[in-house]
Amino acid sequence: MQEIGPFGTSGAPAGHASYTASIRTAGFDPTVTSPAGDPYGGSVDPNAPGGTPVLVAPGATTTITVTITPxxxxxxxxxxHLNVVTAPNQPTGTTGLPQAGTGEVLAALPYQYRVG
Structure with missing residues (x-):
């Protein structure tokens, strides 16, 4: 916060500001796994192994195996929904989120199951 002057030689008066924010996001389904992993898994679990990107050439297709263990x-x-994403572009190391940049969501594939 910055006060707008003019102020005399003693400067601006002391002030205080605070801000609180919260957010509710969709949950992560830990029963969904893939050999490709999750490049954003460290955002939820700092011990997550990350991902092994699947490279797909322009115009090509591939199959990504997903296992759901209800x-x-x-x-x-x-x-x-399963997001097919590009990998984050700038790893930041061990502090904060595991990525500085974000990837792109290429597709969001809905799923539904009933626990048997």
Whole structure:
């Protein structure tokens, strides 16, 4: 916060400002795994191994295997979406989030299952 003057030779009067923010995001389904991993997993779990990007040439196609291992009370319906993303572009090391830049969401694939 910066006060707008003019002020005399004693300067601006003392001031105080505070700001609080919160956010609620969609949950992560830990029952969904892939050999490709998750390049953003460290944002949720600092011990996550990260990802192994799958390289796809322009115009080419590939298959990315995903395994869902349901847990929970039988009959529970779980819905979500799988994001196919590009990898973050600037790793930052061990402080803060594991990436400084973000990737692009190429596709969001919805899924739903009922715990059997």
């Amino acid at each position: 847990t929970g009370k039988p009959g529970t319906v779980v819905t979500g």
